[in-house]
Amino acid sequence: MIDHSLITQCNIITKPDAKISDTPVIIGIDEVGRGALFANLTVAAVILPATFSGEFNSVDLRTTPIELINDSKKLTATRRERLFEPIKLLAADYAIIDVPRSVIDEINVLHATLLGMRLAIETLVARHHLVPRNTQIVVDGHQFPNLQGGCAEFFYQNQTLIKGDATHSSIACASILAKVHRDRQMLLLDKVYPEYGLAKHKGYLTAQHKAAITTHGILPEHRRSYSPIKELFATGHLNHNFW
Template identity: 45%
Template sequence: MSNPSSSAQPLISIDVRIEQVDIKGQYIQLAAPIHLSGQLHTSELQSQYGQTTKGAALPLQIGVDEAGRGPLLGSVNVAAALLPAAWSGLIEAQPLKDTPLSVLTDSKQLSEKKRDRLYPLVQQYAVGYIIAEIPAAVIDQINILQATMLGMRLCTEELLQAVAAHLTAVGHRFIEVLIDGNRCPDLDSGKLAKAGIAPAMLDCQAWVKGDGRHTSIAAASILAKVSRDKAMYELDAQYPEYGIAKHKGYPTRAHMAAVATLGVLPEHRRSFAPIRRALESE
Protein backbone atom coordinates (compact mmCIF):
# COMPACT_ATOMS: atom_id res chain seq x y z
CA MET A 1 0.00 0.00 0.00
CA SER A 2 1.41 3.40 -0.88
CA ASN A 3 1.58 6.05 1.81
CA PRO A 4 -0.37 9.26 1.11
CA SER A 5 2.15 12.05 0.74
CA SER A 6 2.02 14.81 3.33
CA SER A 7 4.59 17.06 1.69
CA ALA A 8 3.85 20.23 -0.24
CA GLN A 9 0.12 20.01 0.20
CA PRO A 10 -2.19 22.84 1.25
CA LEU A 11 -2.94 22.81 4.94
CA ILE A 12 -5.90 24.46 6.59
CA SER A 13 -5.06 25.24 10.21
CA ILE A 14 -7.95 25.22 12.67
CA ASP A 15 -7.72 27.30 15.83
CA VAL A 16 -10.99 28.14 17.57
CA ARG A 17 -11.92 29.43 21.02
CA ILE A 18 -15.50 28.76 22.05
CA GLU A 19 -16.98 30.81 24.87
CA GLN A 20 -20.71 30.16 24.45
CA VAL A 21 -22.53 26.93 23.60
CA ASP A 22 -26.02 25.58 23.21
CA ILE A 23 -26.49 22.62 25.56
CA LYS A 24 -29.85 20.83 25.35
CA GLY A 25 -31.60 23.95 24.13
CA GLN A 26 -29.98 26.28 26.65
CA TYR A 27 -27.46 28.84 25.46
CA ILE A 28 -24.83 29.21 28.17
CA GLN A 29 -21.71 31.27 28.75
CA LEU A 30 -18.86 28.91 29.53
CA ALA A 31 -16.89 29.40 32.74
CA ALA A 32 -13.70 29.27 30.62
CA PRO A 33 -13.09 29.06 26.86
CA ILE A 34 -12.80 25.69 25.13
CA HIS A 35 -9.85 25.59 22.73
CA LEU A 36 -10.11 23.60 19.50
CA SER A 37 -7.03 23.11 17.33
CA GLY A 38 -6.19 20.96 14.34
CA GLN A 39 -5.71 20.91 10.61
CA LEU A 40 -7.10 19.65 7.33
CA HIS A 41 -5.00 18.45 4.38
CA THR A 42 -7.26 19.81 1.65
CA SER A 43 -5.49 18.27 -1.36
CA GLU A 44 -5.34 14.90 0.41
CA LEU A 45 -9.05 15.21 1.20
CA GLN A 46 -9.82 15.66 -2.49
CA SER A 47 -7.49 12.90 -3.68
CA GLN A 48 -8.68 10.43 -1.04
CA TYR A 49 -12.40 11.17 -0.97
CA GLY A 50 -13.16 13.25 -4.06
CA GLN A 51 -13.32 10.22 -6.34
CA THR A 52 -16.24 7.81 -6.69
CA THR A 53 -16.43 4.02 -6.75
CA LYS A 54 -19.00 2.63 -9.19
CA GLY A 55 -20.65 6.01 -9.28
CA ALA A 56 -20.92 6.33 -5.48
CA ALA A 57 -18.86 8.72 -3.38
CA LEU A 58 -16.52 7.09 -0.87
CA PRO A 59 -17.87 7.24 2.69
CA LEU A 60 -16.00 9.16 5.37
CA GLN A 61 -15.21 7.57 8.73
CA ILE A 62 -14.37 9.90 11.61
CA GLY A 63 -13.16 8.48 14.92
CA VAL A 64 -13.63 10.32 18.22
CA ASP A 65 -12.08 9.58 21.63
CA GLU A 66 -11.27 11.30 24.93
CA ALA A 67 -8.59 11.26 27.61
CA GLY A 68 -8.72 12.50 31.17
CA ARG A 69 -12.20 11.82 32.50
CA GLY A 70 -10.92 10.36 35.78
CA PRO A 71 -8.22 12.80 36.98
CA LEU A 72 -8.82 15.49 39.59
CA LEU A 73 -6.73 18.06 37.77
CA GLY A 74 -6.72 19.80 34.41
CA SER A 75 -8.65 19.43 31.20
CA VAL A 76 -10.42 16.53 29.60
CA ASN A 77 -9.12 16.28 26.04
CA VAL A 78 -11.16 15.05 23.10
CA ALA A 79 -10.01 14.40 19.54
CA ALA A 80 -11.60 13.57 16.19
CA ALA A 81 -9.60 12.06 13.33
CA LEU A 82 -10.22 11.35 9.65
CA LEU A 83 -7.68 8.92 8.17
CA PRO A 84 -7.00 8.17 4.50
CA ALA A 85 -9.72 5.96 3.03
CA ALA A 86 -7.51 2.88 2.62
CA TRP A 87 -6.34 3.19 6.24
CA SER A 88 -9.84 3.35 7.74
CA GLY A 89 -11.57 0.27 9.09
CA LEU A 90 -11.34 -2.45 11.70
CA ILE A 91 -7.87 -2.81 13.22
CA GLU A 92 -8.10 -6.61 12.98
CA ALA A 93 -8.37 -6.32 9.17
CA GLN A 94 -4.93 -4.64 9.22
CA PRO A 95 -5.63 -1.65 6.98
CA LEU A 96 -2.57 0.02 8.55
CA LYS A 97 -0.15 -2.77 7.61
CA ASP A 98 2.99 -1.39 5.94
CA THR A 99 2.04 2.21 6.79
CA PRO A 100 3.75 4.62 9.21
CA LEU A 101 0.86 3.96 11.62
CA SER A 102 1.21 0.17 11.59
CA VAL A 103 1.53 -0.12 15.41
CA LEU A 104 -1.52 2.05 16.05
CA THR A 105 -4.07 0.65 18.49
CA ASP A 106 -5.81 1.74 21.68
CA SER A 107 -3.48 4.33 23.25
CA LYS A 108 -3.83 2.68 26.68
CA GLN A 109 -2.19 -0.48 25.29
CA LEU A 110 0.85 1.44 24.05
CA SER A 111 3.80 2.70 26.04
CA GLU A 112 4.17 6.44 26.47
CA LYS A 113 7.24 6.29 24.22
CA LYS A 114 5.23 4.68 21.42
CA ARG A 115 2.35 7.13 21.89
CA ASP A 116 4.76 10.06 21.69
CA ARG A 117 6.25 8.63 18.49
CA LEU A 118 2.82 8.11 16.94
CA TYR A 119 1.44 11.55 17.87
CA PRO A 120 3.23 13.59 15.14
CA LEU A 121 2.71 10.75 12.64
CA VAL A 122 -1.06 10.79 13.19
CA GLN A 123 -1.01 14.57 12.75
CA GLN A 124 1.08 14.22 9.60
CA TYR A 125 -0.86 11.44 7.88
CA ALA A 126 -4.44 12.04 9.02
CA VAL A 127 -6.48 13.76 6.35
CA GLY A 128 -7.86 15.95 9.12
CA TYR A 129 -8.07 16.12 12.89
CA ILE A 130 -9.32 18.32 15.74
CA ILE A 131 -8.26 18.34 19.40
CA ALA A 132 -10.40 20.00 22.07
CA GLU A 133 -9.29 20.97 25.57
CA ILE A 134 -12.20 21.32 27.98
CA PRO A 135 -10.84 23.07 31.08
CA ALA A 136 -11.55 22.17 34.69
CA ALA A 137 -13.81 25.20 35.14
CA VAL A 138 -16.16 23.92 32.42
CA ILE A 139 -16.07 20.40 33.89
CA ASP A 140 -17.14 21.90 37.22
CA GLN A 141 -19.81 23.97 35.49
CA ILE A 142 -21.61 21.24 33.52
CA ASN A 143 -20.15 17.97 35.00
CA ILE A 144 -17.57 15.62 33.49
CA LEU A 145 -20.00 13.58 31.38
CA GLN A 146 -21.55 16.64 29.75
CA ALA A 147 -18.12 18.22 29.29
CA THR A 148 -16.87 15.10 27.52
CA MET A 149 -19.98 14.89 25.33
CA LEU A 150 -19.65 18.59 24.52
CA GLY A 151 -16.02 18.09 23.50
CA MET A 152 -16.97 15.16 21.26
CA ARG A 153 -19.75 17.19 19.69
CA LEU A 154 -17.57 20.26 19.06
CA CYS A 155 -14.69 18.23 17.60
CA THR A 156 -17.01 16.34 15.28
CA GLU A 157 -18.90 19.42 14.12
CA GLU A 158 -15.74 21.49 13.56
CA LEU A 159 -14.06 18.73 11.54
CA LEU A 160 -17.20 18.04 9.50
CA GLN A 161 -17.66 21.73 8.72
CA ALA A 162 -14.03 21.99 7.58
CA VAL A 163 -14.45 18.90 5.39
CA ALA A 164 -17.71 20.21 3.93
CA ALA A 165 -16.04 23.49 2.96
CA HIS A 166 -13.38 21.70 0.91
CA LEU A 167 -15.03 18.55 -0.45
CA THR A 168 -17.36 18.61 -3.43
CA ALA A 169 -20.93 17.35 -2.90
CA VAL A 170 -20.27 16.35 0.69
CA GLY A 171 -24.04 16.18 1.29
CA HIS A 172 -24.31 13.17 -1.01
CA ARG A 173 -21.76 10.97 0.75
CA PHE A 174 -22.27 8.72 3.74
CA ILE A 175 -20.47 9.80 6.93
CA GLU A 176 -19.79 7.51 9.88
CA VAL A 177 -18.91 9.12 13.21
CA LEU A 178 -17.45 6.43 15.48
CA ILE A 179 -17.43 7.34 19.17
CA ASP A 180 -15.39 5.47 21.76
CA GLY A 181 -17.83 4.67 24.58
CA ASN A 182 -21.46 3.80 25.04
CA ARG A 183 -23.22 6.95 23.85
CA CYS A 184 -23.08 9.51 21.06
CA PRO A 185 -23.10 13.28 21.52
CA ASP A 186 -26.11 15.28 20.34
CA LEU A 187 -24.79 16.81 17.12
CA ASP A 188 -26.29 20.10 15.95
CA SER A 189 -28.13 18.93 12.83
CA GLY A 190 -29.08 22.50 11.92
CA LYS A 191 -25.47 23.65 11.93
CA LEU A 192 -24.39 20.65 9.86
CA ALA A 193 -27.27 21.11 7.42
CA LYS A 194 -26.10 24.69 6.82
CA ALA A 195 -22.68 23.22 5.96
CA GLY A 196 -24.36 20.98 3.38
CA ILE A 197 -24.37 17.77 5.43
CA ALA A 198 -27.79 16.12 5.36
CA PRO A 199 -28.76 14.44 8.67
CA ALA A 200 -29.87 11.34 6.74
CA MET A 201 -26.30 10.84 5.49
CA LEU A 202 -24.79 10.96 9.00
CA ASP A 203 -24.55 7.82 11.14
CA CYS A 204 -23.16 8.22 14.67
CA GLN A 205 -22.16 4.94 16.34
CA ALA A 206 -20.97 4.34 19.91
CA TRP A 207 -18.37 1.59 20.29
CA VAL A 208 -17.37 0.32 23.74
CA LYS A 209 -13.59 -0.12 23.65
CA GLY A 210 -13.75 1.20 20.11
CA ASP A 211 -10.18 2.51 20.32
CA GLY A 212 -9.07 -1.11 20.07
CA ARG A 213 -11.45 -1.87 17.19
CA HIS A 214 -11.35 1.00 14.68
CA THR A 215 -8.26 2.68 13.26
CA SER A 216 -9.88 6.13 13.21
CA ILE A 217 -10.83 5.93 16.92
CA ALA A 218 -7.35 4.65 17.76
CA ALA A 219 -5.87 7.65 15.94
CA ALA A 220 -8.14 9.98 17.92
CA SER A 221 -7.12 8.23 21.16
CA ILE A 222 -3.45 9.01 20.48
CA LEU A 223 -4.21 12.67 19.81
CA ALA A 224 -6.36 13.01 22.93
CA LYS A 225 -4.01 11.14 25.28
CA VAL A 226 -0.73 12.73 24.20
CA SER A 227 -2.16 16.26 24.02
CA ARG A 228 -3.44 15.86 27.59
CA ASP A 229 -0.11 14.48 28.79
CA LYS A 230 1.62 17.51 27.26
CA ALA A 231 -0.71 19.79 29.22
CA MET A 232 0.12 17.87 32.40
CA TYR A 233 3.86 18.32 31.83
CA GLU A 234 3.27 22.07 31.39
CA LEU A 235 1.42 22.16 34.71
CA ASP A 236 4.24 20.15 36.29
CA ALA A 237 6.72 22.83 35.19
CA GLN A 238 4.43 25.46 36.71
CA TYR A 239 3.84 23.58 39.98
CA PRO A 240 6.82 21.20 40.38
CA GLU A 241 6.13 20.48 44.06
CA TYR A 242 2.85 18.67 43.18
CA GLY A 243 4.52 15.83 41.24
CA ILE A 244 2.08 16.20 38.34
CA ALA A 245 4.44 14.62 35.79
CA LYS A 246 4.15 11.34 37.70
CA HIS A 247 0.45 11.17 38.59
CA LYS A 248 -0.92 13.32 35.71
CA GLY A 249 -3.79 14.49 37.89
CA TYR A 250 -5.07 11.08 38.95
CA PRO A 251 -5.98 10.62 42.65
CA THR A 252 -2.81 8.85 43.74
CA ARG A 253 -1.62 8.89 47.34
CA ALA A 254 1.19 11.29 46.41
CA HIS A 255 -1.23 13.64 44.65
CA MET A 256 -3.64 13.73 47.60
CA ALA A 257 -0.73 14.28 50.02
CA ALA A 258 0.42 17.26 47.93
CA VAL A 259 -3.09 18.72 47.95
CA ALA A 260 -3.38 18.26 51.72
CA THR A 261 0.00 19.92 52.29
CA LEU A 262 0.08 22.60 49.59
CA GLY A 263 -3.58 23.27 48.87
CA VAL A 264 -5.90 23.14 45.87
CA LEU A 265 -4.68 24.61 42.57
CA PRO A 266 -6.82 26.77 40.24
CA GLU A 267 -6.62 23.89 37.73
CA HIS A 268 -8.13 21.33 40.11
CA ARG A 269 -11.68 20.09 39.46
CA ARG A 270 -13.59 21.46 42.44
CA SER A 271 -16.71 19.39 41.74
CA PHE A 272 -14.80 16.12 42.22
CA ALA A 273 -15.29 14.70 45.72
CA PRO A 274 -11.62 14.49 46.87
CA ILE A 275 -11.00 18.13 45.87
CA ARG A 276 -14.31 19.26 47.33
CA ARG A 277 -13.41 17.62 50.63
CA ALA A 278 -9.93 19.20 50.56
CA LEU A 279 -11.51 22.64 50.07
CA GLU A 280 -13.91 22.04 52.95
CA SER A 281 -11.03 21.14 55.26
CA GLU A 282 -9.01 24.26 54.44
Protein backbone atom coordinates in the same frame (compact mmCIF):
# COMPACT_ATOMS: atom_id res chain seq x y z
CA MET B 1 -29.22 23.88 25.12
CA ILE B 2 -25.52 24.49 25.82
CA ASP B 3 -24.61 28.04 26.82
CA HIS B 4 -22.42 29.53 24.06
CA SER B 5 -20.08 30.88 26.74
CA LEU B 6 -19.14 27.29 27.61
CA ILE B 7 -18.17 26.60 24.01
CA THR B 8 -15.98 29.69 23.81
CA GLN B 9 -13.99 28.48 26.82
CA CYS B 10 -12.91 25.35 24.91
CA ASN B 11 -9.71 25.33 22.87
CA ILE B 12 -9.92 23.87 19.34
CA ILE B 13 -6.89 22.73 17.31
CA THR B 14 -7.16 21.48 13.71
CA LYS B 15 -4.79 20.52 10.92
CA PRO B 16 -3.65 23.56 8.92
CA ASP B 17 -4.81 23.62 5.29
CA ALA B 18 -6.53 20.25 5.57
CA LYS B 19 -8.37 18.90 2.53
CA ILE B 20 -10.65 15.88 2.18
CA SER B 21 -10.41 13.99 -1.09
CA ASP B 22 -11.40 10.43 -0.15
CA THR B 23 -14.93 9.21 0.40
CA PRO B 24 -16.53 7.76 2.36
CA VAL B 25 -15.30 9.72 5.37
CA ILE B 26 -15.00 8.09 8.79
CA ILE B 27 -14.55 10.32 11.83
CA GLY B 28 -13.14 8.52 14.88
CA ILE B 29 -13.51 10.14 18.32
CA ASP B 30 -12.05 9.46 21.76
CA GLU B 31 -11.33 11.36 24.96
CA VAL B 32 -8.80 11.35 27.78
CA GLY B 33 -8.75 12.93 31.23
CA ARG B 34 -12.34 12.27 32.15
CA GLY B 35 -11.34 10.56 35.39
CA ALA B 36 -8.62 13.02 36.35
CA LEU B 37 -9.32 15.58 39.06
CA PHE B 38 -6.96 18.22 37.68
CA ALA B 39 -7.22 20.54 34.67
CA ASN B 40 -8.94 19.90 31.36
CA LEU B 41 -10.16 16.81 29.59
CA THR B 42 -9.24 16.41 25.93
CA VAL B 43 -11.28 15.05 23.03
CA ALA B 44 -9.78 14.23 19.64
CA ALA B 45 -11.46 13.41 16.34
CA VAL B 46 -9.51 12.02 13.39
CA ILE B 47 -10.27 11.51 9.72
CA LEU B 48 -7.84 9.00 8.22
CA PRO B 49 -7.52 8.28 4.50
CA ALA B 50 -10.34 5.87 3.64
CA THR B 51 -8.08 2.86 3.02
CA PHE B 52 -6.58 3.13 6.54
CA SER B 53 -9.80 3.64 8.49
CA GLY B 54 -11.74 0.71 9.90
CA GLU B 55 -11.66 -2.10 12.41
CA PHE B 56 -8.21 -3.58 12.75
CA ASN B 57 -9.25 -6.90 11.21
CA SER B 58 -10.44 -5.12 8.06
CA VAL B 59 -7.56 -2.71 7.29
CA ASP B 60 -3.93 -3.44 6.50
CA LEU B 61 -1.67 -0.93 8.23
CA ARG B 62 1.57 -2.80 7.58
CA THR B 63 4.30 -0.60 6.08
CA THR B 64 2.27 2.52 6.95
CA PRO B 65 3.52 5.21 9.36
CA ILE B 66 0.85 4.10 11.86
CA GLU B 67 1.37 0.34 11.80
CA LEU B 68 2.15 0.37 15.53
CA ILE B 69 -1.16 1.90 16.60
CA ASN B 70 -3.32 0.15 19.12
CA ASP B 71 -5.32 1.14 22.18
CA SER B 72 -3.31 4.10 23.52
CA LYS B 73 -3.76 2.79 27.07
CA LYS B 74 -1.71 -0.29 26.11
CA LEU B 75 1.10 1.63 24.44
CA THR B 76 4.11 2.99 26.26
CA ALA B 77 4.40 6.75 26.51
CA THR B 78 7.45 6.58 24.22
CA ARG B 79 5.54 4.75 21.51
CA ARG B 80 2.58 7.14 21.77
CA GLU B 81 4.97 10.05 21.31
CA ARG B 82 6.51 8.35 18.27
CA LEU B 83 3.06 7.95 16.71
CA PHE B 84 1.79 11.46 17.44
CA GLU B 85 3.33 13.35 14.51
CA PRO B 86 2.88 10.51 11.96
CA ILE B 87 -0.85 10.40 12.81
CA LYS B 88 -1.15 14.18 12.39
CA LEU B 89 0.67 14.04 9.06
CA LEU B 90 -1.27 11.05 7.72
CA ALA B 91 -4.69 12.26 8.84
CA ALA B 92 -6.78 14.08 6.26
CA ASP B 93 -7.83 16.26 9.20
CA TYR B 94 -8.15 16.17 12.96
CA ALA B 95 -9.69 18.24 15.73
CA ILE B 96 -8.31 18.36 19.27
CA ILE B 97 -10.62 19.93 21.85
CA ASP B 98 -9.57 20.98 25.34
CA VAL B 99 -12.54 21.29 27.70
CA PRO B 100 -11.33 23.29 30.71
CA ARG B 101 -11.86 22.73 34.40
CA SER B 102 -14.38 25.57 34.57
CA VAL B 103 -16.71 23.89 32.08
CA ILE B 104 -16.34 20.48 33.72
CA ASP B 105 -17.32 21.95 37.08
CA GLU B 106 -20.25 23.87 35.64
CA ILE B 107 -22.00 21.12 33.65
CA ASN B 108 -20.37 17.93 35.09
CA VAL B 109 -17.82 15.69 33.41
CA LEU B 110 -20.29 13.62 31.38
CA HIS B 111 -21.83 16.66 29.72
CA ALA B 112 -18.39 18.23 29.33
CA THR B 113 -17.18 15.10 27.53
CA LEU B 114 -20.20 15.09 25.23
CA LEU B 115 -19.70 18.81 24.58
CA GLY B 116 -16.08 18.16 23.57
CA MET B 117 -17.17 15.35 21.25
CA ARG B 118 -19.86 17.55 19.73
CA LEU B 119 -17.37 20.36 19.05
CA ALA B 120 -14.86 17.93 17.52
CA ILE B 121 -17.46 16.44 15.17
CA GLU B 122 -19.09 19.73 14.22
CA THR B 123 -15.71 21.33 13.56
CA LEU B 124 -14.76 18.65 11.02
CA VAL B 125 -18.23 18.50 9.48
CA ALA B 126 -18.28 22.27 9.00
CA ARG B 127 -14.69 22.52 7.71
CA HIS B 128 -15.30 20.01 4.92
CA HIS B 129 -19.04 20.42 4.32
CA LEU B 130 -19.55 16.74 5.11
CA VAL B 131 -22.91 15.20 4.33
CA PRO B 132 -24.63 12.11 5.77
CA ARG B 133 -24.51 9.95 2.65
CA ASN B 134 -20.74 9.58 2.78
CA THR B 135 -19.90 10.27 6.43
CA GLN B 136 -19.67 7.79 9.28
CA ILE B 137 -19.02 8.86 12.87
CA VAL B 138 -17.56 6.32 15.31
CA VAL B 139 -17.24 7.22 18.99
CA ASP B 140 -15.42 5.28 21.70
CA GLY B 141 -17.78 4.28 24.51
CA HIS B 142 -21.53 3.95 24.60
CA GLN B 143 -22.87 7.52 24.33
CA PHE B 144 -23.17 9.69 21.24
CA PRO B 145 -23.27 13.48 21.64
CA ASN B 146 -26.23 15.60 20.56
CA LEU B 147 -25.10 17.69 17.64
CA GLN B 148 -26.25 21.26 17.06
CA GLY B 149 -29.87 21.48 15.98
CA GLY B 150 -30.36 17.76 16.49
CA CYS B 151 -28.54 17.03 13.22
CA ALA B 152 -26.95 13.89 14.69
CA GLU B 153 -30.01 11.95 13.62
CA PHE B 154 -29.26 12.83 9.99
CA PHE B 155 -25.78 11.34 10.26
CA TYR B 156 -27.39 7.93 10.26
CA GLN B 157 -24.11 6.03 10.18
CA ASN B 158 -23.39 6.97 13.81
CA GLN B 159 -21.78 4.21 15.81
CA THR B 160 -20.56 3.83 19.38
CA LEU B 161 -17.95 1.18 20.09
CA ILE B 162 -17.10 -0.09 23.56
CA LYS B 163 -13.29 -0.24 23.71
CA GLY B 164 -13.27 1.24 20.23
CA ASP B 165 -9.72 2.49 20.78
CA ALA B 166 -8.61 -1.15 20.78
CA THR B 167 -10.61 -2.20 17.72
CA HIS B 168 -10.92 0.72 15.24
CA SER B 169 -7.97 2.48 13.64
CA SER B 170 -9.56 5.94 13.54
CA ILE B 171 -10.59 5.80 17.20
CA ALA B 172 -7.14 4.48 18.15
CA CYS B 173 -5.51 7.44 16.38
CA ALA B 174 -7.89 9.86 18.10
CA SER B 175 -7.04 8.26 21.43
CA ILE B 176 -3.31 8.74 20.86
CA LEU B 177 -3.68 12.37 19.76
CA ALA B 178 -5.83 13.16 22.80
CA LYS B 179 -3.55 11.41 25.27
CA VAL B 180 -0.23 12.76 24.01
CA HIS B 181 -1.66 16.27 23.74
CA ARG B 182 -2.99 16.22 27.30
CA ASP B 183 0.12 14.51 28.72
CA ARG B 184 2.27 17.26 27.25
CA GLN B 185 0.11 19.84 28.98
CA MET B 186 0.60 18.01 32.28
CA LEU B 187 4.37 18.07 31.77
CA LEU B 188 4.25 21.84 31.33
CA LEU B 189 2.06 22.26 34.41
CA ASP B 190 4.47 20.05 36.35
CA LYS B 191 7.09 22.77 35.92
CA VAL B 192 4.67 25.30 37.41
CA TYR B 193 3.65 23.04 40.30
CA PRO B 194 6.61 20.66 40.86
CA GLU B 195 5.42 19.60 44.32
CA TYR B 196 2.35 17.87 42.91
CA GLY B 197 3.98 15.22 40.70
CA LEU B 198 1.82 15.96 37.65
CA ALA B 199 4.44 14.58 35.25
CA LYS B 200 3.92 11.17 36.79
CA HIS B 201 0.20 10.87 37.53
CA LYS B 202 -1.13 13.36 34.92
CA GLY B 203 -3.71 14.76 37.33
CA TYR B 204 -5.35 11.48 38.33
CA LEU B 205 -5.92 10.61 41.99
CA THR B 206 -2.92 8.64 43.20
CA ALA B 207 -1.39 8.37 46.65
CA GLN B 208 1.29 10.87 45.59
CA HIS B 209 -1.27 13.35 44.28
CA LYS B 210 -3.48 13.02 47.35
CA ALA B 211 -0.51 13.55 49.66
CA ALA B 212 0.53 16.67 47.72
CA ILE B 213 -2.99 18.11 47.95
CA THR B 214 -3.11 17.40 51.68
CA THR B 215 0.29 19.02 52.23
CA HIS B 216 0.15 22.00 49.89
CA GLY B 217 -3.56 22.60 49.25
CA ILE B 218 -5.66 22.59 46.11
CA LEU B 219 -4.75 24.57 43.00
CA PRO B 220 -6.96 26.69 40.72
CA GLU B 221 -6.87 23.90 38.11
CA HIS B 222 -8.28 21.26 40.46
CA ARG B 223 -11.85 20.26 39.59
CA ARG B 224 -13.97 21.59 42.42
CA SER B 225 -16.93 19.33 41.66
CA TYR B 226 -14.81 16.20 42.32
CA SER B 227 -14.22 14.50 45.64
CA PRO B 228 -12.02 15.05 47.60
CA ILE B 229 -11.43 18.49 46.02
CA LYS B 230 -15.01 19.58 46.64
CA GLU B 231 -14.72 19.02 50.39
CA LEU B 232 -11.28 20.64 50.63
CA PHE B 233 -12.40 23.67 48.64
CA ALA B 234 -15.36 24.14 50.97
CA THR B 235 -13.00 24.27 53.96
CA GLY B 236 -10.60 26.71 52.26
CA HIS B 237 -7.72 24.25 51.98
CA LEU B 238 -6.07 26.18 49.13
CA ASN B 239 -2.50 26.62 48.01
CA HIS B 240 -2.51 30.38 48.55
CA ASN B 241 0.66 30.83 46.50
CA PHE B 242 -1.47 30.42 43.36
CA TRP B 243 -4.86 31.93 44.24
